[in-house]
Amino acid sequence: xxxxxxxxxxxxxxxxxxxxxxxxxxxxxxxxxxxxxxxxxxxxxxxxxxxxxxxxxxxxxxxxxxxxxxxxxxxxxxxxxxxxxxxxxxxxxxxxxxxxxxxxxxxxxxxxxxxxxxxxxxxxxxxxxxxxxxxxxxxxxxxxxxxxxxxxxxxxxxxxxxxxxxxxxxxxxxxxxxxxxxxxxxxxxxxxxxxxxxxxxxxxxxxxxxxxxxxxxxxxxxxxxxxxxxxxxxxxxxxxxxxxxxxxxxxxxxxxxxxxxxxxxxxxxxxxxxxxxxxxxxxxxxxxxxxxxxxxxxxxxxxxxxxxxx
Numbered sequence: 001x002x003x004x005x006x007x008x009x010x011x012x013x014x015x016x017x018x019x020x021x022x023x024x025x026x027x028x029x030x031x032x033x034x035x036x037x038x039x040x041x042x043x044x045x046x047x048x049x050x051x052x053x054x055x056x057x058x059x060x061x062x063x064x065x066x067x068x069x070x071x072x073x074x075x076x077x078x079x080x081x082x083x084x085x086x087x088x089x090x091x092x093x094x095x096x097x098x099x100x101x102x103x104x105x106x107x108x109x110x111x112x113x114x115x116x117x118x119x120x121x122x123x124x125x126x127x128x129x130x131x132x133x134x135x136x137x138x139x140x141x142x143x144x145x146x147x148x149x150x151x152x153x154x155x156x157x158x159x160x161x162x163x164x165x166x167x168x169x170x171x172x173x174x175x176x177x178x179x180x181x182x183x184x185x186x187x188x189x190x191x192x193x194x195x196x197x198x199x200x201x202x203x204x205x206x207x208x209x210x211x212x213x214x215x216x217x218x219x220x221x222x223x224x225x226x227x228x229x230x231x232x233x234x235x236x237x238x239x240x241x242x243x244x245x246x247x248x249x250x251x252x253x254x255x256x257x258x259x260x261x262x263x264x265x266x267x268x269x270x271x272x273x274x275x276x277x278x279x280x281x282x283x284x285x286x287x288x289x290x291x292x293x294x295x296x297x298x299x300x301x302x303x304x305x306x307x308x309x310x
Contacts, residue, residue, distance in 0.1 A: 050078035051277060051306040065299040067292035070265070070285030073202035074296060077210050077271065077278040083304060084296065088206075091184055091199040092284050095259025095267045096127070096150045098192035098200075100208050100218075101185075103143050105169070105176050106158045107217045112140040114161075115232055121166075122157040126193060126261075129154050129238055140217070141229040141238075147221045147257060148240045155191035177204075180211060194263040202282045205269050209280040213255060213271045222255035222271070223247070245290050246270065251297055254278070258289070268293055274300045 053076050074084040118135045129151030145154040162169035177185040185200040212218045225248045230237045246253040252273040259267035268289035270281045283292045
């Protein structure tokens with residue numbers, strides 16, 4: 001945007017022709033972020049005009065909240081309106097927020113009741129849901145382990161189950177990213193481990209969060225604090241607990257996915273309720289993702305309201 005460095009904040013000015021985001025059919029709407037009209041391409045279905053966020057004080061110069069995150073994107077889920085962004089198109093390591101795409105692709109290509117047998121190749125470094133070799137679980141139960149406890153073993157088990165193997169699944173992830181207009185996303189693994197060229201942006205993650213928030217399989221998992229799953233025999237159980245500390249806390253966060261690696265720092269993708277409207281909040285490269293997200297939520301509640309479009 002002219003006159004603004006990549007690390008500077010942009011806040012919403014006026015919203016134009018916003019629409020409800022309820023499906024996966026591509027369309028385009030326009031928003032004004034700061035002072036420049038810019039197109040936002042995303043996957044939505046035109047159903048009815050959605051309420052749009054506007055500053056409580058029209059024309060006010062809003063001072064962004066103080067956060068440690070290197071990149072931020074805040075977007076209204078229904079209308080797609082951008083409320084706040086900082087370095088939102090800068091490619092960064094996403095850590096385990098990668099698993100949002102992993103989950104959406106897995107539930108698209110596998111039946112939820114399909115059985116996956118865990119092999120040696122499922123085991124890797126990082127967080128795990130403590131699978132064992134030879135254990136058999138349904139795809140649906142693996143999705144719980146993938147998203148709640150951020151199991152890298154679940155990610156690799158799902159990827160290796162692809163008919164074309166691990167590389168086939170990763171290729172499917174990148175194809176989905178392209179089809180869903182995640183323009184600056186390229187992944188090289190399903191778990192989010194640091195690798196060269198495993199990158200996305202805060203803006204793409206916000207769009208991915210909006211898609212996941214509407215998915216009837218993935219959304220309930222992202223909103224679950226505790227859950228117990230078992231293998232197909234019912235004899236081996238896994239007690240799962242969400243890694244998201246804001247989920248269920250008195251902040252309005254209703255769904256989300258965490259991520260942490262040495263290269264990525266702390267990453268958090270959240271869906272939060274603000275005055276009865278859902279907002280996607282992405283913080284990347286943070287040293288205090290929960291504090292940053294809380295500060296952004298407080299700021300939104302203080303400065304924004306939603307109105308019906310004319």
